[in-house]
Amino acid sequence: MQSFTVHVLEQRGLNSPVVQSALSLINQINGPVTFRYHEWTMPHVEHALAIQKQPDRVKGRKRFAEKWGGVLNRSMACLVNEGEIRDQKETLILPDPYSWVSEASEDLKRRLKHTADDFYRATGADRTHSMVVIITNVNNEHNYFAVPDLFGQQWGFVQCNHQVTHLMAAPHLPVAYELLAMPIRHFAFGDLQSFLSHLHVDESIGCMNDFYGNLSEMERKLKSADICNQCIERIKEVGVPYALLRQTRDGFEKIRLYQQNLANLLHEFEMPRLELGYHLKVTNTGGLIQLAPKELAVYAFFTEFRTGVPLTHVPDHIDRLRYWYRRYYTGTMDDPQSLERTVERLALNEDQDLSQTISKLNKKIKIAMANLGDATPYLIAGPNGGAKKIIAAGNNLVSLSISDS
Ligand SMILES: [Zn+2]
DSSP states (O other), X not given: OOOEEEEEEEETTTOOHHHHHHXXXXXXXXXXXXXXXXXXXXXXXXXOXXXXXXXXXXXXXXXHHHHHOSOOOHHHHHHHHHHHHHHHHHHHOOSSOOOOEEEOHHHHHHHHHHHHHHHHHHHOOOGGGEEEEEEEOSEETTOOSEEOOOBSSSEEEEETTOHHHHTSSSTHHHHHHHXXXXXXXXXXXXXXXXXXXXXXXSSOOSBTTBOOSSGGGHHHHHHHOBOOHHHHHHHHHTTOOHHHHHHHHHHHHHHHHHHHHHHHHHTTSSOOOEEESSSEEETTTTEEEOOOHHHHHHHHHHHHOTTOEEGGGXXXXXXXXXXXXXXXXXXXXXXXXXXXXHHHHHHTXXXXXXXXXXXXXXXXXXXXXXXXXXXGGXXXXXXXXXXXXXXXXXXXXEEEOXXXX
């Protein structure tokens, strides 16, 4: 099959962790389609209308108890309190807040077409062997999560902060699924007529072309990783190359496994594992926690000191800190003195540099793990003036996956 590229365009400067995690998952799968990420300057949304209603959370123990009243026994009260703690965490989350405005479909179409035309004009990319998937972060009037290229214009979109992603503890999985499905939809269901005749909209049957009577049924297709017989027939009929079908299925399968791991986490059969390579990654779900180079270096440093180290002793181990900072440093090495200066400032906790780096990275980990279980063991923490450590590193739940050389 001739190669085909999916250009994933996101508004410049957003760099959403959800999108990066989704692409990191997709790029582990081999096949004829390449997915490329671009930061792009796009027109801002005009004429968006404010949304009044906040979507209800699916499972609010406290709300449920409030509504149903009655006397809570002790173990039930514990459950509700735990729910409250989770609620507090939820106010902390939303790095990618639910969009509070809604864009009319016609405006959305116009904006996407403009962006796609602009992209192809500016880059000179081959439009016949590629498509553009635009990541939006604004609701649309019909509440679509993802729409494929239906007008022969080589563009589709995914809303990366859609309500459906907030129903899920690993929101990059539905985003990855929809991105992966885009090329096969483009080839086999890429016009309104065939798209509509293969759409499963009244009921989710666990097929790629489920577009939900009820958005919360999204999970069904993530867990089934399947394409139904009727849709496979269509894929055969238009002669989609097997290599593309295989790439799509391998990707779905990977998402299914992560989705299963996620269920195990949520049911507390498993503990989250973090892996520190060039990113910090939740191994179970493939979600990335985006840390700056300095934060990565500090996290790696504390991963090594399993019994902990007081901040005042960090200067004694400055060699290790320097080593890790050099591993993660992304700037040029033209000015070794400034690199050394950064490491010193950090080691000596000048102007609270180390304390603040720790508190920033802890916050990012809390946000990323808000729905995965208790984040506390994964944080760099310890008594004031005492040894700081990552408890989970001592339990081998945090591991370094880049070689020590
Ligand atoms: Zn189907």
